[in-house]
Amino acid sequence: MTAFTSVRRTALGALTIIAGAILVVAPAQAQNYPITPHQRATAQQVSERGVPLSELAPNAPDTYTVQRGDTLWGISGMYLKRPWRWPELWGMNLEAIRNPHLIFPGQTLYLDKNGGYARLRTTPPGAAADGQTVRVSPRTRTDSLADTALPTLKTHLIEPFLVEPLVVDADELRRAPRIVATTEERVLMASGDRAYVRGDAASPLRAEAGAPRFFRVFRDAVALKDPVSGEILGYEAQYLGKAELVRGESLEETDDGKGGRVAEYVPATVALSAAKEEIRAGDRLLPAPGRAFVSYTPRAPGIEVDARVVSIYGSSAVAYAAQNQVIAINKGAQDGIEPGQVLSVRTNGSRIKDSTDEAKATIKLPSESNGTAMVFRTFDRVSYVLLLEIRNGVRVGDRLVNPE
Structure with missing residues (x-):
């Protein structure tokens, strides 16, 4: 493809969004990648409703033009209090979901609020989606527009850990x-x-x-x-x-x-x-393992999760993990943990001596919510998790539970 000034929204390949699932696929396979019954059901719900207005972030913009360096998680966090609910927010019509589409730099997103619910569209509210034209920056070199599609997360953070x-x-x-x-x-x-x-x-x-x-x-x-x-x-x-x-x-x-x-x-x-x-x-x-397709559909787990941090990857000398670091947890595939599951990180409340008590009794401080993380690789009894939004350092023994 050369010197794009506009393109129709079609199945261009590469990172495609199917009811919120981010799939790494080859261009020739993008249009034929199967949509699961669960994804189809989610698409139906998206088409009919969206998310309650109460789920919107306080400063959710009415329009936003996608920039280079954006991620779907980042954009969802801009619009939602709980970013993992973006399949419900992404208000594309069923025709668009039936033919996998892309979100890429230069595309404008419109927030449609109607009937107590909100959805994101690629056309202004009330405009017909058919024949939509998406404006992108002109190019003077041969390039595939698919290569500019937004990833779920900043890919450089997790790519090394996939191998x-x-x-x-x-x-x-x-x-x-x-x-x-x-x-x-x-x-x-x-x-x-x-x-x-x-x-x-x-x-x-x-x-x-x-x-x-x-x-x-x-x-x-x-x-x-x-x-x-x-x-x-x-x-x-x-x-x-x-x-x-x-x-x-x-x-x-x-x-x-x-x-x-x-x-x-x-x-x-x-x-x-x-x-x-x-x-x-x-x-x-x-x-070396064969290069496999990786599917990340950020979502709340469908099971009850109560996991603990086992280690901080990369250095035994580091006591606390920060945002964008990787940790291992004590739950894996045999426990129902899957890539894409979003978990809430909670501090392991410290035990202190009560200095206000004459007996100096030892008390345990409560666990506090400390941010959000996403599972991206699992083994039988261990999983690797990327810390997405962390307020304080995460240490071995801290809990990861279902998001609130």
Whole structure:
């Protein structure tokens, strides 16, 4: 597409909104991505009603022109007291929802208040939606307008964590192929270096058709303990970088010095890249996961949630997590936790001595609401959560519950 001055609202691909769901899909697949019965029901509700006026933020603007750098969460927070209810606010008609559409910079949103309810539209209230023209900034280069679609959140905050944190059981890393040596006998390795790797005796690292070729490098599986029960929920491995298999493990025939031949073991060779830290002998390799579609539909959980913060990702020396940081909680997929669920963060009320009491009795202060967070990656018993809006630091043991 070249030099856009206007486009019709169509299924352009990339990040698409289907009744509030944000789906990472390829352009050719956008129009055919299935809409679930739940999304269809939400679309019907959106078309018919919207959200009560009491749910609107005090200073919700009547019109807003989408800017570069905006996120759907940010815009929803501008309009709503509870941003996760945006599927109900996004008052697109059913035809628009049937054909997935985009919200992108340059588009003007109109707040329609009618009958005690409010909806957001892309046309002024009362105007027909058919044939709508959306104005965007002129372009002088070839580009896909889909690339400018708004993400749910600021993507750079969570993209690294979609591949970096890895929760494994006690034996998984121990069985994984390990780096045994380096070229030029280096102690530490970085991007661009080659390393030699030895697999498990039962599953050697082979360069065969269908076998993994791309790997991620990990170290030091740290136990994740439930702060309530003390039970170990899993082990969090430290992500170090990437590795590509250059040559598999093999046996080579060499001269035994007595006129005969002997088969000697030769480890696999890998090329290291994208190293976040220096890599050394003993670090482990696990196959890189395939690039999957990620669907985030921010919403309140349909189950009762009472979770605790297990750890602050990235540094054991940090006592408090701030806004836009990632934490791990003690609930996972087997507990009904799903990506996109929005949770309310509550402080763990401290215990203090009552200085006004002659007996100096110990009392527990109440837990207080401390902000909002969203689940974006789950394992069986552990989930990773992005802190969206935090008033005070979050620490291990703090609670995450259903949003109010």
